[in-house]
Amino acid sequence: MPPIISVQQLTKTYGNGFEALKGVDLDIERGEILALLGPNGAGKTTLISIVCGIVNPTGGKVLVDGHDVVKDFRRTRSLIGLVPQELTTDQFETVWNTVSFSRGVYGKKPNPALIEKILRELSLWKKKDNMLRELSGGMKRRVLIAKALSHEPEVLFLDEPTAGVDVSLRRDMWEVVKRLREEGVTIILTTHYIEEAEEIADRVGVINGGKLLLLQEKTALMKQFGRKQLKLDLTEKLETIPPSLASFALSLGEDGMSLVHEYSHEESQDSIASLLSALTAAGIHFRDLSTRQSSLEDIFVALVEEKA
Amino acid sequence: MNFEAIKSIYGFEMARMRRTLMQSVISPVITTSLYFIVFGTAIGSRIQTIEGVSYGSFITPGLIMLTLLTQCVSNGSIGIYFPKFTGTIYEILSAPVAMTEILVGYVGAAATKGLLIGLIILATASFFVDIRIAHPFMMVLFLVLTAITFSLFGFIIGIWAKNFEQLNIVPMLVVPPLTFLGGSFYSIDMLPPFWQAVSHLNPVLYLVSGFRWSFYEIADVNPVISLVMIGVFLAICLSVLGWMFKTGYRLRS
Numbered sequence: 322m323p324p325i326i327s328v329q330q331l332t333k334t335y336g337n338g339f340e341a342l343k344g345v346d347l348d349i350e351r352g353e354i355l356a357l358l359g360p361n362g363a364g365k366t367t368l369i370s371i372v373c374g375i376v377n378p379t380g381g382k383v384l385v386d387g388h389d390v391v392k393d394f395r396r397t398r399s400l401i402g403l404v405p406q407e408l409t410t411d412q413f414e415t416v417w418n419t420v421s422f423s424r425g426v427y428g429k430k431p432n433p434a435l436i437e438k439i440l441r442e443l444s445l446w447k448k449k450d451n452m453l454r455e456l457s458g459g460m461k462r463r464v465l466i467a468k469a470l471s472h473e474p475e476v477l478f479l480d481e482p483t484a485g486v487d488v489s490l491r492r493d494m495w496e497v498v499k500r501l502r503e504e505g506v507t508i509i510l511t512t513h514y515i516e517e518a519e520e521i522a523d524r525v526g527v528i529n530g531g532k533l534l535l536l537q538e539k540t541a542l543m544k545q546f547g548r549k550q551l552k553l554d555l556t557e558k559l560e561t562i563p564p565s566l567a568s569f570a571l572s573l574g575e576d577g578m579s580l581v582h583e584y585s586h587e588e589s590q591d592s593i594a595s596l597l598s599a600l601t602a603a604g605i606h607f608r609d610l611s612t613r614q615s616s617l618e619d620i621f622v623a624l625v626e627e628k629a
Numbered sequence: 630m631n632f633e634a635i636k637s638i639y640g641f642e643m644a645r646m647r648r649t650l651m652q653s654v655i656s657p658v659i660t661t662s663l664y665f666i667v668f669g670t671a672i673g674s675r676i677q678t679i680e681g682v683s684y685g686s687f688i689t690p691g692l693i694m695l696t697l698l699t700q701c702v703s704n705g706s707i708g709i710y711f712p713k714f715t716g717t718i719y720e721i722l723s724a725p726v727a728m729t730e731i732l733v734g735y736v737g738a739a740a741t742k743g744l745l746i747g748l749i750i751l752a753t754a755s756f757f758v759d760i761r762i763a764h765p766f767m768m769v770l771f772l773v774l775t776a777i778t779f780s781l782f783g784f785i786i787g788i789w790a791k792n793f794e795q796l797n798i799v800p801m802l803v804v805p806p807l808t809f810l811g812g813s814f815y816s817i818d819m820l821p822p823f824w825q826a827v828s829h830l831n832p833v834l835y836l837v838s839g840f841r842w843s844f845y846e847i848a849d850v851n852p853v854i855s856l857v858m859i860g861v862f863l864a865i866c867l868s869v870l871g872w873m874f875k876t877g878y879r880l881r882s
Contacts, residue, residue, distance in 0.1 A: 374881075
């Protein structure tokens, strides 16, 4: 199957001369969850806006399900739902009307049963007759999601969906995302919250300065960049690391009461067992141990700093 | 064609009018009644008839035009400006609709509103003065063409405007002087020759004159020329919009 979205050599220079995208290539597979990470101004929103038809590209092209987003915009846009970053709503409309309106502008016949299902799923049913200006920020965010789902899209863009969102909405939102994924919907989200990408994404892309720095399966990425650390709390103070342990990457804690071992995913299979037996042989005892794995955030910060 | 989208945008705009019923419909009716009471008594008592038509009857077409132009320009411009201002325009821009369909939805609603208000004013006027419509078909044609043209003009202003100040300049500062000086309240025959010539540069003169002709068969300019002038203005608006849509002017960067 060809990718659902294919971005080819995409560039965008705004009227003021700002180069938001400097030649981005990106294929998004059907049914995957892709997280796009990047600092503010990296080009994430511009990329999404071009795919959705809000911004015209300067160069390159974007295909959605094999159709060009500029020439064949009716085909491509009807496949896409967009939840924008800003909480923009028609203040004086009711929840029900604004969600029904979205379905209409996407050219779909009214379907009250579907709208009801979406509103219930997002805990908006009780608010359906409320005007949008009466809703809290979190509720407005739910409305924007409901609007994007109202025309049954095959691709859903979530631009910073969890910015300023409380725990219960975040949980509801990920429930919806999981359900959509089971239905085969492709989901692309941009986020600053790296734990989220780590939790739900299949693949992670890192954008900075208008370029896609990296695109990889999350697990592979963690493996490649993720370092692991094993920390042992000792029962007795240790002045120096005994020569018999020199072959292990060990460092001594400041107070001499702990030992830290750094290793990578590949090494982890046998190195820990042999380290522990070597410790016993050297007569070093420990009362506790903990391991830590570097998060996507560490990887992300390292990447952005390295390439900047 | 995405008919559902046109229907949705049109319905959305008409719902906005229902919410703002007081200012959309009732205020033009009150304003017009005031014109009749004040102008009708103050000036009407001095000018008995103009070309055989009583003063109150004479000014009715001009009053309808004044309100129609103002309403169409404001409604046409606010319809597209407001989503731009609040940011909700993202949805229309990312929906599978062509700009022409968006235009039909917004302009159709603005023109409908203008027409409804025009007809309400006509009905109100008939309570104050005798109304005679010599050419009902032409009257409706002038009304519809003017409503569409000025709603398109409003739409252009709505796309162009960067703030509320710019948005209101045309309906507040351009339309009223042109209408007042375009023979709404007098026949330009009453002016000195120089000002008669100047009045012919005013596009609103042609609208008011043609529209009044459809009522009483009296006109400052030939009604055919009036129709041609509306056609020209319509064509200008459509070309400007064509260029705006093609370049994405102030809508799609």
